[in-house]
Amino acid sequence: MADKLFYELGASPAIHELDHELSGREMESALRGLGCNPSIPAIFIGGRYVGTAKDVISLHVDGSLKQMLKDAKAIWF
Template sequence: MDKIQTLTSENGIVVFSKSTCCLCYAVTILFQELGVEPLVHELDHDPNGWEIEKALVNLGCNSPPVPAVFIGGNLVGSTNEVMSLHLRGALIPLLRPYQTLA
């Protein structure tokens, strides 16, 4: 879907989310604690959210398809993949180009 492509190519880190999803919130907070500010796109606040959600499933996002995390335009995955990367020490190097100086 064009909207996914546009958002992920124009922003370093994108989290497709739903406002009621606690795992989406946890991933967003993790990124903020690691010094990055992801673009969080709430599907339940987007009139085309259902179509975006179907497109995310077609891209390989599991059920449920949120959070769907993109870093540098590439689909990383959901909470499990993000946390696995973090525990292996591989997440911070992916985030380094997007970290703000604090």
């Protein structure tokens, strides 16, 4: 769901499906080590962990997601 929101806002997210990655289990363990709970989906913007899909939708509703994407140079407008 969050990926569709990013596309609608003009961003091209890098998506890593852990169940399709050779090192998916290690990636999931590393996410847990960073405090991502649940570990997936873990959404980062500009290298900063922002939360889960629910958190991203909340950021969009309160109007701050677009600015975060601009600050990360993920969108230009």
